Amino acid sequence: AQSVTQLDSHVSVSEGTPVLLRCNYSSSYSPSLFWYVQHPNKGLQLLLKYTSAATLVKGINGFEAEFKKSETSFHLTKPSAHMSDAAEYFCVVTDRYSSASKIIFGSGTRLSIRP
């Protein structure tokens, strides 16, 4: 069965400092992993995705994530936070060979940026 755990419900960093949002997954087969961002009262926007190609994935707005199979992790990072990065971030896993067509969300991490 698939599952995803976001280890931090809230992360607060200062503007210009690095961001790390942690995500661990569980998948029976070959997972596809995604990070989505949701700004207040807005829809979900795809930041980046991993689908079994390169393990280091670069996304939009300077975000990137590394798929580490040995650690079952897919942490999201950004070298320098910007005020506009303040939002809710969701780690998502899907099972590429599963017949179930669910998209499994983590519980979300709220990122706050201090001036």
Add this chain to the structure above:
Amino acid sequence: AAGVIQSPRHLIKEKRETATLKCYPIPRHDTVYWYQQGPGQDPQFLISFYEKMQSDKGSIPDRFSAQQFSDYHSELNMSSLELGDSALYFCASSSGQMNTEAFFGQGTRLTVV
């Protein structure tokens, strides 16, 4: 590029009324998912369709029903609305049942008063 379109964007209904939410997937996408996101909650999977057939079912109340039509758009019908149904309802679409990237609509915010 065309995205997933949901309508209406906002909806206010009274208790015990019915509501119909619509989702128009990206062209050539054959899979549609419905999610419910309560205030401060992560999205909860309701139901999905592949090629106009229900493919998976999550925590969808019996008061809700959904279908996917021949043009691949989907409708979520909600009856006997309760205050707790107030939420943001997302629709997503993808191509193929065996999981590819899903694209989300902007959501319909339903408020039950």
